[in-house]
Amino acid sequence: MRTSPLLEQLMDALRCLPGVGPKSAQRMAFSLLQRNRQGGLQLADVLGKAMTEIGHCRDCRTFTEEDVCAICDNPRRLENGQICVVESPADIMAVEATGQFSGRYFVLMGHLSPLDGIGPSDIGLDVLEYRLQNEPIAELILATNPTVEGEATAHFIAELCQAYQVPATRIAHGVPVGGELELVDGTTLSHSLAGRQKLY
């Protein structure tokens, strides 16, 4: 729009959001300018802070602005000695929403993908190995996605568990094969947790 270079910049910048094309970027920019400048300013402020301050939990690797996240820092989540391994922070939210799990998490932030050059240390398996070696872990629940890569990653971690004599389980295939964990409904995910199978 020749009338405002700044508005053009805003529409361009909004396209860094997933699923936002030129038409929705325009609708978003106009909507904020016309009806919600306070909301826009608030978003600008929080977004800047979040991009700068949010890092990864030292223990579980999930997103947090603290050194250690609130779940890892909670002594009651340590009691049952369970650690649930997931691919992404969104999966933590999905598992938490079932109310069926009271242990801690470990977030891979991805999965093994040799063709893309993503190896064990890229998904934090060095950190996880250190924990397997040094912490009393009663059970490692492998809740990676039921995809080819997720399965391969789960089996790789199961072998790591075997090396350190830590019991490893895989969540049951109540979740649809080929799907994504964070899109599964709570009931299915509960069944899936309850029916987990011992791998080692």
Next chain:
Amino acid sequence: MRTSPLLEQLMDALRCLPGVGPKSAQRMAFSLLQRNRQGGLQLADVLGKAMTEIGHCRDCRTFTEEDVCAICDNPRRLENGQICVVESPADIMAVEATGQFSGRYFVLMGHLSPLDGIGPSDIGLDVLEYRLQNEPIAELILATNPTVEGEATAHFIAELCQAYQVPATRIAHGVPVGGELELVDGTTLSHSLAGRQKLY
């Protein structure tokens, strides 16, 4: 997500964008944090600036960070004496994209809607009336949306034109009745401009 209050704030703040619910807000936040923090910082910066600095053109009311927008400020757009009246800045972009119009614009930023308490001065008709009175205007092209409110607004403005002896035309109904101007394809909009009818 109990692990990061700042992340929760970010997901809340993203919902000020039209069409963004809890699931897409979460996907957006994770995507920026995991893959594009630079893009997120850039968006925060541009968004803050845009919300603060973008105002309305003194002459045509469209969005601009200048006092007068680049179209109103261009002497060549003054030559044919035409002013195209549209409901929103998005409509300017749609008309510009046809390449069929070289005059100036006037943006109502809405339409008359007595039931919602939106009267003539809320859509800048006092400013427009001042221009009708004081500028040599060859033709006012009424390009409000082909909706009930858009038609009513066009007829109200046509009466204003009659009072000041300024020729007013209405774009042809090549555009689908009940639709929104900014969603119409360029060819249809070109036909619609070419087939405009004299109202007074």
